[in-house]
Every structure is written in structure tokens, then in C-alpha cells.
Amino acid sequence: MTAHANELAVYVRGLRKQYGDVTAVDGIDLGIRRGEVFGLLGPNGAGKSTTVEILQGHRSRDAGEVSVLGADPAQGTRAWRSRVGIVWQDESAPAELTVAETVRHFARYYPRPRDPGEVIELVGLGPKADSRIKTLSGGQRRRLDVALGVIGGPELLLLDEPTTGFDPAARRQFWDLIRLLADEGTTILLTTHYLEEAESLAHRLAVVARGRLVAEGEPGELRERYGSGATVSWTEPDGAPRAEHTATPTRTVAELISRFDGEIPGLTVTRPTLEDVYLRLTEQETAR
Incomplete structure (x- = not known):
């Protein structure tokens, strides 16, 4: 592994994963710098979740080189796992416990956890701290999932569709949490279908389709590179x-x-959005 790879929080080269005749990940290369927020975008079935599972050590790979915080996830020790937080798409904690009991319980798994009360407030569950999980709404349960992902004070946080089920106010509050964690030096890998979320949070983005990386760069760079022209609109006399x-x-x-x-009546100049670029990239790849 190169010296440059050792400077990265996540280093991936030639990652491949096959399920029978289906290739879920087809030679992906990634490099995520320490302290950056990195967005992984793609349609359902593109290979995003499989990639995240491999990085976390929950799934084996068929080929490729992977280093996460300087270690191969497939051989990750308990100490290494304590440095990586994760929020999956579908998680559920024991229904009979309260929010506070659950967060305190999970905090015991880590050598240097964040303060449970602080984390509960950060995810907006302060008023629900003494409520049993079975009484929470879907969005509130999702906030609890996020709390359990960050309670260990991870160096790397893997977020797989973390704001699914959030209302707009809760989503914006979550964005503030991600920015706070990034300011503290946490490296964050985010998968999301919300393009506004990706553009607001991520320093860099990668777009995957059919298991392949089709574009990578800063949000503005992707718009400039893959967006075509602008639309000028006006009203005639x-x-x-x-x-x-x-x-x-x-x-x-x-x-x-x-x-x-x-x-000029009604004059507007509209340039391609990140969503326009994303749809163009993924639709072109799907059509091949």
C-alpha cells in the first residue's frame, strides 16, 4: 500500500463483489480523506450499501484492496471496530427500553464514548429521553439509530440513508449534527437519495451505477463537468x-x-442542478 493510501481514512482499489450471476460492485476505486464528508450517490441496486458493508467489515469482498483507518475491515479487531460508527437503513433497538437506557447501554460498548445525554440532545430526542422505544414515531426511531451510531465518538462514521423518514425540520437538524461532527474531525461517508442533502453536506461526491464509479468530484465540479449549458427564459412583448x-x-x-x-420581462438563467447531473449520469449508465 502506498504512503498516500496511509494518509486516507478510506482507501479502496478494484473492489468487487458478486452474488451469483449478479455483480453488485464492479471494480470501484475510492479515496476518502481524513476529516472530510464524502457522499456516495446512486440508484437502488447500484452497489452503495454493499460497499458500505464491506468497509465496515460486515460483508466479505471477492477482490480488491481495502483499508479503513489503516486496517483491512475483513480482519478488523474489536479495538478497530470501536473507531467506526455506522447507521444502517433499517435498525431497531429493544422496544421495551427507554431512549436514555438504550443510549447509555450502547455507550458501554466503547472505550471513550460521548456523553449519552449530550448525544440524545444532539439528535433532537431530549424530550423523549424517558420514552420507551415502542412509543416513538418512525422518524424518532431513526434519530435514535443516529444516536447509537455516534455514541462511540467514532473516527469514521458510515451513514447509509440516515435521514429516511425524517421530516424537513428533523433533516435540517441532522445536517447540523453532521457539520458539528465534521468540525470535530470525524470522517463521514454518507449514502443518500436526497441530492440537496448531498450537496449541502459533502465536500466530495462519487456517483455509482450498476456497481461502477461513473463520476467523482466536488459538487460544483460535477455540475461544471457534466452539466451542459444553461436555459435562458423570458417573456416576449x-x-x-x-x-x-x-x-x-x-x-x-x-x-x-x-x-x-x-x-427583459420574466428573465431567468438556470444552470443544471446536481440532480440534473445525477440523473444524466445514472440514466446513461443504466441504458448501456
Whole structure:
């Protein structure tokens, strides 16, 4: 393994995983820097969850080189596992315990856990600390899953669709938690179907489709590299709406200025969003 690989929290080269005739992960390469928030995007069945499971040591790989916090997850010790937190898509804690009892119980598994009361407040469950888990809503249970993922004070946090079931206010509160953890130096790998979430949180993104990495870079870089042109919209003097897709929007606006006397009614210039880029990348790959 290279010296550069040792500087990364996650180093993956040529990762492959096969289930019978189905190739779930087909030669993925990843490098996640220590302290960064890294987003892994892709449609259902793209290989995201399988990749996360391999990184956590819950699933074996068929081929490839993998290092997580300097160790091979397939040979991870108990001490190594205590440094990695994870929030799966589907988790459930003992229904009869209260929120506080559950978080305190899980804290005992780690050598240097965060304060349980602080974590409960961080995920927005302070008012529910003494409530039994079976009485929580789906979104509140998801917050508890997040609390159990961060209680150990992990160096690396793996989040697999963590805000599924959150209402908009809870999702924004979760984003604040992720930013706080990142500011504290936690490395975070996030899989999500919410493009706004990925763009808001991640320093860099990777897009996977059919088990292959199809694009990687900063959100703005991906928009610039894979987005095509812009759409200029305006209203003609007779009230008819017009729109033109162009690679030179400034020139189009300049031409409109020469035609109109004063303001251009309804003028907007819209560039491709991250969602536009994501759909273009994944649809092209699926069509192959």
C-alpha cells in the first residue's frame, strides 16, 4: 500500500463483489480523506450499501484492496471496530427500553464514548429521553439509530440513508449534527437519495451505477463537468413565454438586451442542478 493510501481514512482499489450471476460492485476505486464528508450517490441496486458493508467489515469482498483507518475491515479487531460508527437503513433497538437506557447501554460498548445525554440532545430526542422505544414515531426511531451510531465518538462514521423518514425540520437538524461532527474531525461517508442533502453536506461526491464509479468530484465540479449549458427564459412583448437552451447564456442575454427597451420581462438563467447531473449520469449508465 502506498504512503498516500496511509494518509486516507478510506482507501479502496478494484473492489468487487458478486452474488451469483449478479455483480453488485464492479471494480470501484475510492479515496476518502481524513476529516472530510464524502457522499456516495446512486440508484437502488447500484452497489452503495454493499460497499458500505464491506468497509465496515460486515460483508466479505471477492477482490480488491481495502483499508479503513489503516486496517483491512475483513480482519478488523474489536479495538478497530470501536473507531467506526455506522447507521444502517433499517435498525431497531429493544422496544421495551427507554431512549436514555438504550443510549447509555450502547455507550458501554466503547472505550471513550460521548456523553449519552449530550448525544440524545444532539439528535433532537431530549424530550423523549424517558420514552420507551415502542412509543416513538418512525422518524424518532431513526434519530435514535443516529444516536447509537455516534455514541462511540467514532473516527469514521458510515451513514447509509440516515435521514429516511425524517421530516424537513428533523433533516435540517441532522445536517447540523453532521457539520458539528465534521468540525470535530470525524470522517463521514454518507449514502443518500436526497441530492440537496448531498450537496449541502459533502465536500466530495462519487456517483455509482450498476456497481461502477461513473463520476467523482466536488459538487460544483460535477455540475461544471457534466452539466451542459444553461436555459435562458423570458417573456416576449406579446406575452408569449420563451426559453432557449444554450452553451453561451451571456451572449443570449446580450442579444435580448438589444431587442428589448429596458427590462427583459420574466428573465431567468438556470444552470443544471446536481440532480440534473445525477440523473444524466445514472440514466446513461443504466441504458448501456
